[in-house]
Amino acid sequence: MFNFDFYNPTRIFFGKGRLDVIDKNVPANARVLITFGGGSAKKSGLIDKVKTHLGNRKVLEFGGIEPNPRYETLMKAAEVVRNENIDFILAVGGGSVIDGTKFICLASHYKGDARDLLKHGFAPITSQVVEKVVPFGSVLTLPATGSEMNNGAVISYEHGKFPVMSELAYPKFSILDPVVTFTLPKIQVANGVVDAFVHVAEQYITFPADAKVQDRMAEGILQTLIEIGATTVNEPENYAARANHVWSATMALNGIIAVGVPQDWATHMIGHELTALFGIDHGQTLAIVYPSVLDVCRRQKRTKLLQYAERVWNITTGSDDEKIDLAIKKTREFFESLGIKTRLSEYGVTVDKIPAVVEQLKAHGLTALSETGKITLEVSQKILENAL
Numbered sequence: 001m002f003n004f005d006f007y008n009p010t011r012i013f014f015g016k017g018r019l020d021v022i023d024k025n026v027p028a029n030a031r032v033l034i035t036f037g038g039g040s041a042k043k044s045g046l047i048d049k050v051k052t053h054l055g056n057r058k059v060l061e062f063g064g065i066e067p068n069p070r071y072e073t074l075m076k077a078a079e080v081v082r083n084e085n086i087d088f089i090l091a092v093g094g095g096s097v098i099d100g101t102k103f104i105c106l107a108s109h110y111k112g113d114a115r116d117l118l119k120h121g122f123a124p125i126t127s128q129v130v131e132k133v134v135p136f137g138s139v140l141t142l143p144a145t146g147s148e149m150n151n152g153a154v155i156s157y158e159h160g161k162f163p164v165m166s167e168l169a170y171p172k173f174s175i176l177d178p179v180v181t182f183t184l185p186k187i188q189v190a191n192g193v194v195d196a197f198v199h200v201a202e203q204y205i206t207f208p209a210d211a212k213v214q215d216r217m218a219e220g221i222l223q224t225l226i227e228i229g230a231t232t233v234n235e236p237e238n239y240a241a242r243a244n245h246v247w248s249a250t251m252a253l254n255g256i257i258a259v260g261v262p263q264d265w266a267t268h269m270i271g272h273e274l275t276a277l278f279g280i281d282h283g284q285t286l287a288i289v290y291p292s293v294l295d296v297c298r299r300q301k302r303t304k305l306l307q308y309a310e311r312v313w314n315i316t317t318g319s320d321d322e323k324i325d326l327a328i329k330k331t332r333e334f335f336e337s338l339g340i341k342t343r344l345s346e347y348g349v350t351v352d353k354i355p356a357v358v359e360q361l362k363a364h365g366l367t368a369l370s371e372t373g374k375i376t377l378e379v380s381q382k383i384l385e386n387a388l
């Protein structure tokens with residue numbers, strides 16, 4: 001196991017009817033900005049309920065944060081924060097609203113050009129860079145990204161999606177009420193299962209680091225997602241299935257299974273380019289790219305792929321290559337069983353578009369991806385061709 005530091009200060013309130021914790025956890029005299037997306041949280045009445053729990057505090061709203069939140073939109077919110085002396089933000093939404101809110105919190109009082117904050121990549125933004133950060137909490141409406149309990153955000157600007165990481169950007173608290181997610185369209189639930197699955201897999205199917213707790217936890221989350229996947233998609237109001245979906249998604253990317261192990265993230269980086277270029281949903285890009293990554297990188301991932309085959313899919317017979325083939329096939333079939341297409345061509349992306357994706361990877365410096373850095377642009381091209 002590698003050396004590691006672990007820190008996660010986000011307080012979680014899980015379960016039915018938890019909005020009442022807002023009053024205790026938002027400072028009594030705060031001037032609050034509620035951030036939300038395209039309207040689902042308004043339509044469901046969730047924003048009104050949140051406002052009721054904020055009581056007499058001064059409350060403003062900023063809606064319209066789009067899926068794959070855009071820099072320009074977020075900077076408009078940052079202006080509201082400055083002009084209205086907002087000192088607490090409550091994000092009500094999915095990964096896009098929570099990610100966007102993290103950026104608003106960091107950018108509102110940043111002294112320079114806030115586009116600088118998009119240039120740090122995976123290097124954390126510290127208090128030397130951003131002196132004053134607005135605190136925030138979240139009410140999660142879509143189980144997928146883990147943003148509700150981590151310090152990352154992905155911000156869209158021009159033709160790129162840029163990771164922004166900062167310990168200053170952890171939510172102070174997040175409310176995880178599975179009932180709030182019942183209004184989700186099926187496709188978003190399915191996207192959420194795939195996203196959580198691939199988050200775990202990118203921290204698990206790498207090379208062995210003798211990290212037994214992390215491995216067993218990763219396998220437990222993967223098996224849970226396989227067990228409840230179809231139910232959480234097909235029975236939108238099945239509380240038990242959705243509760244397990246929500247907590248799996250949070251546990252998948254709150255840092256716990258990441259400690260002391262190598263991490264891949266090639267699928268996410270290639271997937272981000274597919275979203276930026278073709279507008280394919282984040283979860284769907286992962287369902288397209290991941291089976292192909294496992295296939296093309298089967299040599300570097302061999303030991304862990306065999307462990308995945310045996311422990312997650314209970315594949316115990318056949319040669320090693322047969323086991324790996326079957327594990328990849330079952331992974332693809334699992335995504336497809338949720339109603340997600342796993343081939344690039346099914347999203348209208350043809351072979352002639354692949355060079356443009358590779359160009360974008362190059363432009364963003366993503367030329368040595370995965371746990372070994374061995375996914376060069378040539379390998380990424382092969383992965384994309386293999387995903388057609």
Ligand code: NZQ
Nearest residue numbers: 037038039040067068094095096141145147152154183184
């Ligand atoms: O905008 P509204 O009207 O709210 O509709 C949203 C949106 O259209 C809708 N929705 C959300 N909750 C709902 C609902 N509709 C009905 N009922 C509800 N309860 O769902 C649509 C998608 O929402 P979005 O927030 O975009 O989805 P998701 O949570 O999958 O977030 C995706 C974003 O997160 C980033 C992705 O790159 C993408 O930008 N990621 C963030 C990560 C992180 N912070 O750690 C890691 C991930 O790998 C990912 O990259």
Ligand code: ZN
Nearest residue numbers: 145195199268
């Ligand atoms: Zn993801």
